Amino acid sequence: MKIPTGRRRVVAAVAAVTAVLLPSAVARAAEPPVPIQLLAINDFHGNLEPPAGGTGMVTTQGAGGKPVEVPAGGAAYLATHLKRARKQHSLTVSAGDNIGASPLLSAAYHDEPTIESLGLMGLRVSTVGNHEFDEGLVELKRMQEGGCHPQDGCAQAGRPFRGASFPYLAANVIETATGKPIFPPYVVRTAAPGVKIGFLGMTLKDTPADLEPAAAAGLRFLDEVSTARKYVPELRREGVEAIVLLLHQGGKAASQIYDYDCDAGGPGSGLSGPIVGLAEQLDPEIDLIVAGHTNQSHVCTIPDPGGARRLVTSTSSFTKMFTDITLPYDRQAGDFVRSGIRARNVIVTRDVPEDPDQAALIARWEKLIAPVANKVVGYIAKELRGRGSEALEKPLGKVIADAQLAAGKSQGARVAFVTPGAIRSDLVYENGGAVTYARVFAVQPFSTPMTTLDLTGAQIVTLLRQQFINQSRDMVLQVSEGFTYTVDTTKSGGDQVVASSIRLDGKALEPGRTYRVTANDYVASGGDNFTVMREGQNRVSNGTDTEALADYLQVRGPADDPVTEPADRITFRTP
Template sequence: MSDRETVGEMRRSRWALAALAAMTLTVTMAAPAAGAGQPRTIPIQLLAINDLHGNLEPPQGSSGNVTTLDATGAPVSVPAGGAAYLATHLAQASATNPNSLTIAAGDLIGGSPLLSAAFHDEPTILALKAMGLDDSSVGNHEFDEGSAELKRINYGGCHPTEGCYDTTPYPGGRFYLAANVLETKTHLPVLPPVSIRKVGGATIGFIGMTLEDTPSVVTAAGVAGLKFLDEVRTANGYAKLLRLAGVEAIVVLVHEGGTPASQVYNYNCDANGPGSGLTGPIVDIAKGLDPSIDLVVSAHTHQSYVCTIPDPAGNPRLVTQASSFGKLYTDIDATYDKRTRDFVRSSITAKNMIVTRDVTPDPAVAAIVAKYQGLIGPIANKPVGYIAGNILGRGGSTPERPLGDVIADAQLAATSSASTGGAQIALMNTGGIRADLVYAQSGAEGDGVVTYGEAFAVQPFNNNLVTLDYTGAQLLTVLQQQFTGINAASPRYLQISANLHWTADLSRTGADRVVADSVTINGAPLDLAATYRVTVNNFLAGGGDGYLELANGQNPLVGQLDIDAFTTYLTANSTPTSPLPVPPLNRISFL
């Protein structure tokens, strides 16, 4: 789509026209230029978060740690996160500047632990409202339950099938922005595209977007009836509209990100030159955004960075991200010039701050968390299995994850009989593993006990298992797609059941990294002409995460939910005296 077509779609949008009318009104209300004795500039503070994913309680294991350095330069893990602690930190930070706004870049909900997911993430939205969140872009996980549910989450109302969870109607967040998501029938944005905030005499425009590739990382049902536009063209189009209405201070909130060269949370991304320490999609996006855009708050990759990426005019512009799960927030300071009605670009600074747990939890947010803990406690605290040590999933750093092995084995066990699918192997996407199983527990259940709530945090999407027919040639293609297409820059290794083995040759590139004659099933070489029964979740069965060949399977049999298969496997294969061992990483070999 050309720039002209993109702007044309926005001009046809009632949201765009309404936004333009509001912006025109803002111009008439804008503060006059500073006169004698009046300060010309206004100090502005923006506090940014991203990828909370409904983590109201402090995240467990590696998911709840931030990496920093001690006095000797050695890496140290600092426990961080928890919504009530985050609220306190944000309140303390905003108290230092009366001209403060709290913003976010999406994935605040979806992929959430049971405490939030059991109530369709309403508790998380209520907690964010209590924190004072002003505006947020949508992320891909905001679409997990479809656009109708996202609208309810944003605007309020009882759940269509489960009703209200108490006598107080759910009020909605009313902070989500979705400039680059159109409804295909109407060509209108599914949610407002922009927000204009007046604070302390300053007028600031926010453009909210998710990644254009959202359909590749969300189930087909979640994005049905929606069209996702290019991030750069969309932001540049709305920046033009904002400027036409007199709004010069512009911030983009975009749910796309990059990867820094170091996992230390305050790593100097610009040490070897502006933006030299950052790679990934956000770099090209930032380079293409109009110079009128002053700041880019990013997300999606769950990383921590504050980087300088030059805009198309060669001017330095900050791009930030604050990790995930509420472990960090970004403290952004800027000077607003009342005469130009714009930020002084050179004045914008940012730093990521750790949400430590040594502060007093915010009482309002703590009360929200406690309320829903009481409601879900009997289910969440039920033991479902026992482990002999930490089994890493989300926090693992190896292509093959110990918890990925366990999940794949659980899915194979659930679908291997003739009546349940006749599966011969199972495949699991790494991105669907949302937490670790942690041995040492602070709760009453004791070390090594896995509760239903902890298991749900690992598998929170309620995906159905699907068993399908694939030829050996198709399976080889699936393995090769780990290194091609959208996965080429950062391979997303499939987690595989114990009876599948293959070798990766990392000296090669693309599909050739899969050593074709190394692939075995039950010890026998892969037969390219044979047909195999394979179990995946319904997200992968639709070609999710770039595994497009998986969408071509035949004779599907839809089975139970992945969380049910997982908990059943844990219960069947572990006891207090014989806990589930940490599996060895021996299914994928590397040359």
């Protein structure tokens, strides 16, 4: 059949275009994945300066498998490491708890220094964590939006607080007044030309259990799995297939060695706790879970609900590490190649130059707080480890319990109980054992009010048993002088507490007798699953935990008779 002249021109034109485009299409199909890099942090907690003592150590494996501690952390060192690690297509992200429970340098100025530091560091997106809510929703929104503090005003004359340069995400935190998330549930970032990544952000649904009631007022915290099920399809409708979950929830690592093989006994075998069950249920379209909260270091494989490989990462805490994650992006599929995702945790060593911008920021804030921070409150005979101790009964924990007992004695206290989560640092031996107020504040940064109340002997036994019931991490209470008992680790749950071994000032605890007990308000209100404390009667407030420790060191720790580590109070019976 003869083709008309006009149609021949069209056919020829189509053929010509096809000849040009076909090789290009083939080339695209064969194009290798684009390597996208995420540099992830979590649980920064305002640690601008290098964390002290054992708190600032990362455990590595030395010759013969012997654990070796490496000094790590500090914002100026972290910034240098991040700059050196960044590749062409890189984003820096956080799994929350950037602020809250912060040392004095940041806490004294309502964590404005930390928000400024993270902006300088290049943080692009963060989820909220439970500690973001320590001062309530209004203050958290100020962290995002900026403005001077409503009571204390502007921290620096002529330098109004601008707020975070990165967005906070809060998919599962609903403001009851509006019925909407307090911050966006997700954001989409372009990591390279044509490469769109969706970041979904959530905190643990049990966040209210970690807060004072006033801090959680007006908020609802939703289930993580159902929240992801709602927003992942929204991202996909927007044409986003590459999805990363920033989740402030964690688990317990099987090893304290920072780079242990989590999958040695099978995928995810080296991790336990809440994050495992969540990861197994979270939407299979989520390609990566960047976790936090429990301050554990791990890179683990936990199969998604469809059985596909999926990484769950976390980087310890306090600026000591970051996770370097490589995610191959397939342009044709518009998604990550899940099987090719790799991650490793990197120690923030202190053998690199300090980042000059961070160093200048820290120096500026240090100058402001120096008169308060550098005041000597007492002396210690040697380093007292608290958070930096792996022992269940911690050297500094015993001193803090003694300090709280001393503070409560005017209200008739016989014993004090301290939750290990309230111990945030160590007391380092320096300058002849001098302990400054800044060091005390780093140990007890919450300034939580204390309460002395009545508990029966039977209720105290229940309290001790609750240390080993429904706890996602080690939760052995630190106890004051004169209170002793035995834990039988060959048993399980609350049965580990040997009730007949409990002694107070050398005498057996009487189940029906009433004893005056001191604890901080968080524990006294049933925090950390110590629910029996809610039954306590005749409550009387008596100062804060920070004041108690400072006063104790001032009275009990003069230069010529410094505070020493007390004897152990808890006996652990092992096989």
